[in-house]
Amino acid sequence: MGLVETAIDIFSLLAMLLGLVVILSLLISALIIFIILLLLAYSFKTGNILFPNLLVTGIVFFESPIRVILRLLRVDDTRMDLLAIKLKNQAIYPMYRKVPFNKRAIFLPQCLRSVTCPATLTPEGIKCRGCGACGISDARKEAERLGYMFFVVPGSSFIMRMMQKYKPEAIIGVGCIYEVRDGQDMMHRHRVPAIGVMLNRSGCVSTQLDWDRLFEAMHAIDMPESAGKAGTPATDDTGNFSHPSK
């Protein structure tokens, strides 16, 4: 009988300890979410970002509850997406710069092509023929001169297929806000530093890109003379990639 009572006491104690741990975890999570919401409110109001690394970590771990709360507060999802892209670009930039050009890949969406594009679909994506009717031709030439792997993406599963085949150590991904957001998350899960460059105008055909932004991201690398700039912000006020010198 005594043994049974002792077992019940131990079980009760363990249950109480477990309950305390759960309550403590919930309180700590609520506190972190509250702090992140305060930092987000400050960022939305002023355009400045305080404690970017803390914000990135907080958004990665608590994105779902934060989004729910922001929706309840009637904050547009797009604002959160833009800020998240900006923060992730900033956070990843020093790591990205350390990767040599020939170990990086660039993924462009096919919607950037001209409607008269003569390129053909191949297992390695859409192969630009360099007709010059859109900006892809110049981007491809420069990327290949530097040693990049360069792809025009025909479909959603293509990127992972090329990632598995060529195993780039860093990537530049161009797309609309949702593609960039999802791409950053996907690369984060695969521990590959990814810089997102957003289209200026999204859509299904003839979308527009500020090509200078792509070239700036493409040329960013840690050289002895530029090493001091490695930790500086790499995005503009819209969350898009921007060279640190601007």
Ligand code: SF4
């Ligand atoms: S430059 Fe290349 S991608 Fe652009 S329209 Fe011509 S062939 Fe197509």
